[in-house]
Amino acid sequence: MKSTHAAWETPDPAYWTSKGYIVLRVDERGAGQSPGLLDTMSRGTSEAFFDVIEWAAEQEWSSGKVGLLGISYYAGTQWRVAARKPKGLAAIIPWEGMSDYYRDRVRHGGILSDRFIDFWWNNGVSPNQYGKPGRSARSWGEDTLEGDLDEETLLKNRRDQTVDTAVHKFRDEEYYRTRDFDVEAIDVPLLSVANWGGILLHLRGNVLGWIRASSNYKFLHFIVGRHDLPFYYPESAELQLSFFNSFLKDDDTDGWKSGKQPRVRLTLRKGEAGVDDPERERGFPSRDEADWPLPGTNYTKFYLTSNNALSTKPSPSVSTIEYNALNGEPIRFAYKTSSTLEITGHIVAHLTVAATRKSADATPPSDIDLFITLRKINAKGAEVFYTGTMGDPVPIVKGWQRVSLRKVDESNKLHKEYLPYRNYYSSDVQPVEENQKYKVDVEVWPTNVVLEPEETLVLEIAGHDTQGVGKFSHEHPDDRDPKAFDGKSIITVGGEASWLTLPVIDARR
Structure with missing residues (x-):
């Protein structure tokens, strides 16, 4: 379910505005059209995100309730900012998003997972730095409105994650300490969606984030399939809408507050569905559970x-x-x-x-x-x-x-x-x-x-x-x-x- 205005791993504005929601997409500090230091997954980006949420909640066109929705990077940022408790934040749906920078993403068991960090940085982040010349020609959106920056300035305005993660090895170093946050401080309604196939990046974070969050209303769903597509399936959009209707619009028709919804919903990998075959994967059975880890394990x-x-x-x-x-x-x-x-x-x-x-x-x-x-x-x-x-x-x-x-x-x-x-x-x-x-x-x-x-x-x-x-x-x-x-x-x-x-x-x- 994508329209002309949809962007990679973010909600489709055409769908959500048709359901009575306002969609905000904000360029992170140092990226796109936002000036400043490009320092991904840092304390500074979380602080800026905090400001955006509080600003949105105070606008005259806003009900005062803000929800967060997105995949991957746009899910991981939700955990970090929700722990800061911005005014107006009413619910989050981190859909396939890590919650532990060191353990989930950078160093698996202490071993540097470098290849994806290199791929992600060089193909997804660096080309979109604020002031990077030639973005329009490379189909990376419009050129920087204030004009291009020279290479020396660009270098000063970014922290290269490929370098930082290789140099810094331990969680007690300043680099990781500034990226840690208190997951237990999260108390807003939470729907964490984990993918059984995400065995090298997000799966662990969705589960551990859900376990440690203090939210009274928290739900954990497990899906299968590719990282990018299931988020946009019609049934997924309906699930997201139902959750936000309950906690942003006080329309609890589907019982998220009343207990009708299961705390945990599993997709069971029983049988064979092939690889990258959404129709066959829809044949996997599901089962509802009261908690995670499952009672009676x-x-x-x-x-x-x-x-x-x-x-x-x-x-x-x-x-x-x-x-x-x-x-x-x-x-x-x-x-x-x-x-x-x-x-x-x-x-x-x-x-x-x-x-x-x-x-x-x-x-x-x-x-x-x-x-x-x-x-x-x-x-x-x-x-x-x-x-x-x-x-x-x-x-x-x-x-x-x-x-x-x-x-x-x-x-x-x-x-x-x-x-x-x-x-x-x-x-x-x-x-x-x-x-x-x-x-x-x-x-x-x-x-x-x-x-x-x-x-x-x-x-x-x-x-x-x-x-x-x-x-x-x-x-x-x-x-x-x-x-x-x-x-x-x-x-x-x-x-x-x-x-x-x-x-x-x-x-x-």
Whole structure:
């Protein structure tokens, strides 16, 4: 559902004005026609957004109630500004939008996710900087009204996210501290829409943001499909309209305030719908739930065994399995189902790991990066793929952890057995010495999948990106320096050395 005046990842003005709403699209500071310092996702941009909301609420054409709606960047900004509590903000719909800059976007488990940041900055942000020459000729809107700026001035007027994210590694640095905010301060009505296929950027933030927000009225929906299209489907626009009618117009026909609407609505990835096939994806069933994590979740350990299996019982024999960290084949562990198995929720891979040099004359590695993937294999032996952010084929879900940043803060109130909490401070760095074993809990992002009898769940462990990463790879030459990571990684299996904790859901009546 897009019209002539629609813009990428933002509400369609033609639709919303026809429903009695006023649509504001504002160029962020330093971009488009707004002068100033271009510093994306910063405290300064949130402060400016705060001012815009309060200004809009005070205009004579305004009811005094403001709602926020958008995808991706225009969802992530909602979390940050809502935590500041601007006057007039009455409801938000962050549709596929991260809520944790460091963990969701920049450093997955402490590992720099550089490729997408480079792609996004160089193709979507830098060309739109205020004062950039030739925007009209490049179909980037009108040229800057006040005239072009020279390259030296443009350089002074921006903070390059590709540079900042590579230089700054820890959350206690000023760069990240100024981008942190108190999610628990959010108290406006909230509809968080997460996409099961967004396994490399927004999915985690939609879920964790919803969990931590303090809103009395908060709802969590899970969808499937590409990142850009579902937002504009007619049924999606109707959902957005219904929510805003309730909290901006006091028209609660659909029961958002009265309790008719479910707190959590799942799309269940049961069966196969192909990749980037909206019509088949509409065939996935849905189910309503009272909360997240789902009530009655049975957190079940699946132990890694020496014969590359996953077992609900630890095997008596203990052994090790090796793989080349930077360029070796992943190691895999499989569990074939005898009955229907639903996995919905948060996952942890508890691994006993070590590192050693490739040969006697090689330099020993000083760190380990763990790349975790869960895959589904159907009864015929073929992998089942789902639609990723860019319409690409992706597995069930992924997770990551840098072993030198393995320290968990169990005293933090946000820490859970199924969701380890890490501060990622510079003071948290711990040594990784050759041939020493370390126990590491790897956070795997929240997910859903249903396996039917004779289908197989595969746990894949590697020291590098594997299939499904797309444009979100982790390949910065400094962050992934071979001097630190090139070696062999060793996983201890058998007994209770390593296991995968899965959120198993019993059959719902």
